[in-house]
Amino acid sequence: MKExxxxxxxxxTLNSKYIGDDCAYLPELGIVVTQDSLVEGxxxxxxxxxxxxxxxxxxxxxxxxxxxxxxxxKYMTSAISLPDNTxxxxxxxxxxxxxxxxxxxxxxxxxxxxxxxxxxxxTAIGTTAGRRIASRKNAKPGQKIxxxxxxxxxxxxxxxxxxxxxxxxxxxxxxxxxxVQLEFSKRIAAEIKEDYAMMDTSDGLMDxxxxxxxxxxxxxxxxxDKIPHDKDLESFDDWEDLVxxxxxxxxxxxxxxDAYGGTxxxxxLPGCGVKINYKNSSVIYSKEDVEKNLFKHFKx
Amino acid sequence: MKExxxxxxxxxTLNSKYIGDDCAYLPELGIVVTQDSLVEGxxxxxxxxxxxxxxxxxxxxxxxxxxxxxxxxKYMTSAISLPDNTxxxxxxxxxxxxxxxxxxxxxxxxxxxxxxxxxxxxTAIGTTAGRRIASRKNAKPGQKIxxxxxxxxxxxxxxxxxxxxxxxxxxxxxxxxxxVQLEFSKRIAAEIKEDYAMMDTSDGLMDxxxxxxxxxxxxxxxxxDKIPHDKDLESFDDWEDLVxxxxxxxxxxxxxxDAYGGTxxxxxLPGCGVKINYKNSSVIYSKEDVEKNLFKHFKx
Numbered sequence: 001m002k003e004x005x006x007x008x009x010x011x012x013t014l015n016s017k018y019i020g021d022d023c024a025y026l027p028e029l030g031i032v033v034t035q036d037s038l039v040e041g042x043x044x045x046x047x048x049x050x051x052x053x054x055x056x057x058x059x060x061x062x063x064x065x066x067x068x069x070x071x072x073x074k075y076m077t078s079a080i081s082l083p084d085n086t087x088x089x090x091x092x093x094x095x096x097x098x099x100x101x102x103x104x105x106x107x108x109x110x111x112x113x114x115x116x117x118x119x120x121x122x123t124a125i126g127t128t129a130g131r132r133i134a135s136r137k138n139a140k141p142g143q144k145i146x147x148x149x150x151x152x153x154x155x156x157x158x159x160x161x162x163x164x165x166x167x168x169x170x171x172x173x174x175x176x177x178x179x180v181q182l183e184f185s186k187r188i189a190a191e192i193k194e195d196y197a198m199m200d201t202s203d204g205l206m207d208x209x210x211x212x213x214x215x216x217x218x219x220x221x222x223x224x225d226k227i228p229h230d231k232d233l234e235s236f237d238d239w240e241d242l243v244x245x246x247x248x249x250x251x252x253x254x255x256x257x258d259a260y261g262g263t264x265x266x267x268x269l270p271g272c273g274v275k276i277n278y279k280n281s282s283v284i285y286s287k288e289d290v291e292k293n294l295f296k297h298f299k300x
Numbered sequence: 301m302k303e304x305x306x307x308x309x310x311x312x313t314l315n316s317k318y319i320g321d322d323c324a325y326l327p328e329l330g331i332v333v334t335q336d337s338l339v340e341g342x343x344x345x346x347x348x349x350x351x352x353x354x355x356x357x358x359x360x361x362x363x364x365x366x367x368x369x370x371x372x373x374k375y376m377t378s379a380i381s382l383p384d385n386t387x388x389x390x391x392x393x394x395x396x397x398x399x400x401x402x403x404x405x406x407x408x409x410x411x412x413x414x415x416x417x418x419x420x421x422x423t424a425i426g427t428t429a430g431r432r433i434a435s436r437k438n439a440k441p442g443q444k445i446x447x448x449x450x451x452x453x454x455x456x457x458x459x460x461x462x463x464x465x466x467x468x469x470x471x472x473x474x475x476x477x478x479x480v481q482l483e484f485s486k487r488i489a490a491e492i493k494e495d496y497a498m499m500d501t502s503d504g505l506m507d508x509x510x511x512x513x514x515x516x517x518x519x520x521x522x523x524x525d526k527i528p529h530d531k532d533l534e535s536f537d538d539w540e541d542l543v544x545x546x547x548x549x550x551x552x553x554x555x556x557x558d559a560y561g562g563t564x565x566x567x568x569l570p571g572c573g574v575k576i577n578y579k580n581s582s583v584i585y586s587k588e589d590v591e592k593n594l595f596k597h598f599k600x
Contacts, residue, residue, distance in 0.1 A: 005388075007410065010410040011410075013392050013396060016406065016408060018409060019408070019409055026408070029425075029427065030329070033375070033377055033409065035335075035377040035421070035423050037379040037381055037411060037413050037421065039381050039413055039415045041416065042414045075324075075326060077333055077335040077423060079337040079421045081419065088305075088309055091306050091309045091310060095310055099313075107314050108316060108319070108333065109323075109333065109334065110311075110314070112306045112310065113342055113343070115341075115342060116417060117415075117416060117417075119381065119419045121335070121419075121421035127329065
């Protein structure tokens with residue numbers, strides 16, 4: 001699945017100004033809208049995730065997208081397709097998890113159909129009143145690069161999960177029930193006066209940095225040492241890769257003039273690509289470099 | 301897939317006042333929201349439908365739900381999951397069809413992921429300004445039962461399609477590219493002064509009549525001869541069944557004091573169930589009777 005190429009084809013076919021950010025922003029209605037799917041065998045393995053956890057994650061993924069826009073997550077609808085042999089308990093646990101993952105956002109609709117495998121598609125709506133809405137296109141030279149949330153934990157958790165480790169492990173928990181950055185999103189969107197860029201790190205920190213860089217036409221320079229991560233992550237052989245390329249942490253990266261409670265990890269410069277300063281040297285990643293190394297789901 | 305039981309479990313788990321109609325109505329935002337999925341092998345067969353037609357239908361199904369609420373369809377997002385071997389042309393044709401089926405509604409987002417089979421989930425948003433929003437719960441004794449759109453054509457088309465008939469046939473066209481009742485919806489919602497019930501006939505006319513009856517706690521009495529249908533349908537052996545139970549016509553049924561350009565097919569009475577007058581006799585269908593005879597997708 002060449003997801004990025006296909007998104008470009010969709011953009012060109014529809015010729016829509018709304019496609020490009022995590023959410024579509026509809027100023028006329030004062031809302032943002034986002035829709036995302038989780039597919040069995042692609043985004044999760046049925047035998048590795050409990051129905052409650054799956055519901056929790058389905059909600060969190062979409063709320064994170066609303067947070068990335070700066071809007072206030074308010075409502076959610078879900079469409080779930082399930083194999084014939086699914087029992088009542090699965091549905092109950094799934095929706096309980098969804099409600100908990102939704103952190104107060106109201107689940108207002110639930111379509112359900114049959115299917116061979118589990119497919120979940122969730123739509124979240126956020127309101128924009130009192131908030132300034134972000135766009136990936138808004139980064140400008142001179143701004144700070146700010147991160148909210150630890151990076152690498154979820155990818156480490158996925159590794160442990162697939163190796164058969166018990167779920168009672170902080171990294172596995174970070175993978176299964178990610179912590180969405182509601183507070184940082186609220187603060188920056190409510191306080192900021194200028195246009196700013198923001199994106200969630202669902203496909204990895206480097207993916208978000210690279211997308212902001214290419215959409216805004218700027219270079220992002222990041223000091224690796226400043227990227228917030230769990231210190232215990234450093235026991236993994238490839239921990240630096242996990243921090244940069246590991247997906248599904250659902251942190252936020254922003255380019256803005258102030259920190260708004262986040263961690264400043266670098267700055268926006270004229271140019272293109274993402275420059276990572278690490279141990280007295282630095283590497284510039286082009287958009288193509290990043291795409292080659294992107295966090296891969298089980299199958300994409 | 302015991303869809304109806306599961307919907308009840310979801311309702312109880314979420315304890316949400318919004319679940320029950322074709323759309324969730326959010327007065328705070330002046331919008332309605334609906335989300336529906338089309339799954340390969342359940343709602344369509346890949347070898348029987350062209351990508352353009354699939355896109356068209358995905359849009360129409362959701363716009364019909366917005367029409368059933370009385371709101372004005374405005375925006376749509378889609379999440380589509382596709383097998384690895386899907387080519388660029390599929391995406392182009394699908395989204396062209398979606399845009400045409402959307403009848404001016406703007407497609408504002410398009411998530412895309414991998415999957416074993418084709419899975420499509422579309423969310424549509426309608427605005428409620430200048431419109432009175434319907435609910436299945438609103439039918440009252442004394443009201444007329446009004447239908448907009450022909451019934452039975454789509455189910456006849458599906459029969460012909462599955463028997464290998466050429467697509468250049470009006471019934472097959474009605475099945476693949478259904479005609480959504482935008483005008484009737486607009487007129488009734490803009491002109492009506494009282495509360496009214498309305499629902500689309502995506503799962504068949506009897507399904508909609510039965511749902512309005514049970515949700516409103518009333519009996520609906522319908523004269524079969526008055527139900528609008530294509531006269532050529534009468535050449536099918538089971539044409540009366542197709543009219544009553546055939547799904548996917550995406551007509552509208554309403555209970556209201558006037559006709560608003562639709563066809564009056566009966567009246568609302570105190571009681572319960574759906575009474576069909578046919579050839580000098582009449583049959584009362586309970587909710588359970590209707591559910592036994594419901595239009596079945598390929599697999600549900």
